[in-house]
Ligand SMILES: Nc1nc2c(ncn2[C@@H]2O[C@H](COP(=O)(O)OP(=O)(O)OP(=O)(O)O)[C@@H](O)[C@H]2O)c(=O)[nH]1
């Protein structure tokens with residue numbers, strides 16, 4: 001750590017760093033969400049399907065997030081578990097208009113929740129019921145029922161309806177995550 005870093009840390013100017021995993025099926029909108037959380041001048045105009053994973057950064061009022069934006073494609077999903085240990089929070093994104101694959105999203109969530117590196121930790125999970133702008137989208141309450149979120153008793157979780165293209169619902173989610181992380185550390 002450099003002298004400047006240390007000084008700004010001591011003065012409380014430096015934001016706490018948090019490692020977050022962004023998970024969910026391909027095409028659910030993970031990269032679009034993370035991109036929208038960056039300052040306008042750092043946002044990419046061209047979002048393409050993620051290959052493997054990509055490391056992104058964004059800040060909230062008091063935290064500095066490093067996000068592992070994982071690919072949701074079937075062939076890359078086995079990469080997710082290698083990053084569970086270092087994750088301090090999870091953002092799980094669902095395409096609310098993709099009724100057909102909701103059951104696959106649930107399977108992936110259940111596998112995640114039962115993983116030894118996750119199962120016994122009080123890691124906060126923020127769900128985005130994304131693509132709310134689409135006509136076929138079901139409500140966040142319905143998404144929560146389809147994924148049986150009420151069964152998650154040992155971890156703090158929260159679900160937000162979002163439209164990542166317009167950026168709606170994202171701030172509410174990040175505010176919740178920030179609160180959880182700060183409460184856990186104090
Ligand atoms: N209508 C609508 N489209 C969205 C929304 N969020 C993302 N998209 C679109 O959905 C497509 C997939 O978005 P990505 O952000 O690449 O999805 P991803 O989850 O990162 O996908 P992988 O990287 O393949 O796992 C893109 O065409 C986005 O523009 C949303 O809220 N509403």
Ligand SMILES: [Mg+2]
Nearest residue numbers: 030031049050
């Ligand atoms: Mg992506």
